[in-house]
Amino acid sequence: MTVALLSDVHANLVALEAVLADLPIVDGIWVMGDTVGYGPDPADTLALLRERRAWLVAGNHDRAVATEDGLALFNPVARAAAKLHHKWLGAEDRDVLAAMPLTLEAAPGYTICHGSPRDPLWEYVFDARAASFAMTDLTTARCCVGHTHVPALFRTGDGRAMINPGSVGQPRDGDPRAAYALLEPKSGEVTFRRVGYDIAETQRRMRARKLPDMLADRLSLGL
Numbered sequence: 001m002t003v004a005l006l007s008d009v010h011a012n013l014v015a016l017e018a019v020l021a022d023l024p025i026v027d028g029i030w031v032m033g034d035t036v037g038y039g040p041d042p043a044d045t046l047a048l049l050r051e052r053r054a055w056l057v058a059g060n061h062d063r064a065v066a067t068e069d070g071l072a073l074f075n076p077v078a079r080a081a082a083k084l085h086h087k088w089l090g091a092e093d094r095d096v097l098a099a100m101p102l103t104l105e106a107a108p109g110y111t112i113c114h115g116s117p118r119d120p121l122w123e124y125v126f127d128a129r130a131a132s133f134a135m136t137d138l139t140t141a142r143c144c145v146g147h148t149h150v151p152a153l154f155r156t157g158d159g160r161a162m163i164n165p166g167s168v169g170q171p172r173d174g175d176p177r178a179a180y181a182l183l184e185p186k187s188g189e190v191t192f193r194r195v196g197y198d199i200a201e202t203q204r205r206m207r208a209r210k211l212p213d214m215l216a217d218r219l220s221l222g223l
Contacts, residue, residue, distance in 0.1 A: 003107070005165040005181040005190075006054070007032035007114075007146025010061070011039030011085065012169025012219075014205075015178040016048060018197035019168050026182070030106050032146035032165070033059025033114030036097065037078065038215050039169055040205035042085045043093055050096070058100035059114040059146065060121040065089065066097035070121065077212045084211065107185045111140045115147045116162075124148050125162060132156040142188065148172070151179050151192045163190055169202075176222035 004026045009016050031054045036042040042065070049056060061078070064070045065085040074082060086094070102120035103113040116123040116134035124147055125131050131154035135143055144163045150173045151166035166179030173179075177194040184190075199219050206216040 001027045001107075001185055003027060003183045003185060004029045005032070005144055005163065005183050006030070006168050007165050008034045008059070008149050008167035008170055009039075009045055009049070010034055010167070010169035011036045011042040011045045012178075012202050013039070013041035013045045013048070014199075014202045015169045015197045016045055018195050019178050019180050020048075020052065022193070022195040023180075024182070028106075029054040030112050030144060030183075031056045032112055032144055033057050033100075033120075034061045034146060035059070036065045036085050036089075037061025038081050038211070040202065040209045040211060043089055046089075046093055046096065055104060055106050055112065056100050057104055057112055057114060058097070058102055058121065062097045062100055063121060066094045073122070077214055081211055081215060084209070088209075105140060106144075109140050110142050110144060110185060111138060112144045114145065116145060117143055125154070125164070126150070126152075128154040128156055131162040132158070132160070135160050135162065144183070151181065153190055153192075161188065165192065170219070171222040174222050176220055 064082045106112045113120040117138045118134045142161045149167035152164040154162040165181035168178045182191045203216040
């Protein structure tokens with residue numbers, strides 16, 4: 001069994017299409033939140049992932065776009081994009097986003113969420129020590145997360161592991177290519193992958209839809 005791990009697509013349809021085209025045959029797709037926010041194509045991105053029967057959990061941007069919950073915690077640029085997405089999406093799509101669970105046990109031994117099991121919407125985990133604390137009350141041995149936009153595998157020393165595939169649509173590790181990972185749930189083997197996509201096309205769409213220029217500009221830098 002092989003599962004594709006995706007996170008933080010952020011309405012970047014061009015990047016998502018490149019990742020899906022790059023995938024080998026997989027038995028499932030797990031998406032660790034922030035399907036929308038920032039990018040130019042929230043409705044089409046959500047529709048494509050649902051068409052592929054992906055398992056979706058809520059990220060802080062998904063919740064903010066759907067219900068405006070947490071908007072006050074966003075910086076002005078992220079808040080402006082979330083408000084635009086809220087306006088662009090129809091009621092049905094907003095309801096889908098609002099109904100996304102915060103956590104899911106996607107397979108035996110695996111929990112998926114956006115930030116961390118301790119704080120699914122907002123906690124950033126950047127090292128193994130933080131991962132260990134965040135997984136203290138978790139009933140599964142492994143957790144797949146997103147939120148940081150940085151690929152990582154943290155082993156906590158007690159047989160547990162936290163996997164972050166990085167960001168499909170807004171990488172922030174200095175590599176502008178779309179990031180994702182492949183997981184063999186039974187063995188726990190993880191393969192991190194990158195795929196190039198037409199960044200200029202995403203930037204063109206963002207500017208055409210009057211999203212903040214900074215969100216488009218930083219795609220070229222992977223920051």
